[in-house]
Amino acid sequence: MSVAIREATIADAPALGAVQMAALLAGYAEFLETTAALPGVPERVSWWRAELELPDTRAWIAEHDGNAAGLVSIGPGELRWLCVMPERWRGGIGTALLATAEQELPPGATLEVPEASLRARRLFERRGWTRGEELGQREGRVAPEVRYRFGQAA
DSSP states (O other): OOEEEEEOOGGGHHHHHHHHHHHHHHHHTTTOSOOTTSOOHHHHHHHHHHHHHSTTOEEEEEEETTEEEEEEEEETTEEEEEEEOGGGTTSSHHHHHHHHHHTTSOTTOEEEEETTOHHHHHHHHHTTOEEEEEEESOTTOSSOEEEEESSSOO
């Protein structure tokens, strides 16, 4: 397996959108009755183009044999996204991407994850993230969420 992680650029927006959508559809299907409310790939690509223009956003893309396989993005004090193509789950890409982001995050950084996303929560807990407050169902979110903190107790 040949995996390379590099900083993402605006030119990567189509790949980031495709990875994010595939991961969300597969991951959320495990606990949502329908994923119909999720934006499609074109909306995700537009969102990534705008997101990568922000001065406080950093993102990395993992490529497996030259194809987009995962992504991670951070902002000030927060992990924003960690997504891996479903066919690459459990292959170490998510862990490698998370480790890349953790090198840039300060202690106490946060992330928000659907409470029912046990796969993601187990990964964060294995990496030392501590479960914090339950955020519940919030406007604009598809499922109740929980906050995690990095490198310190909640």
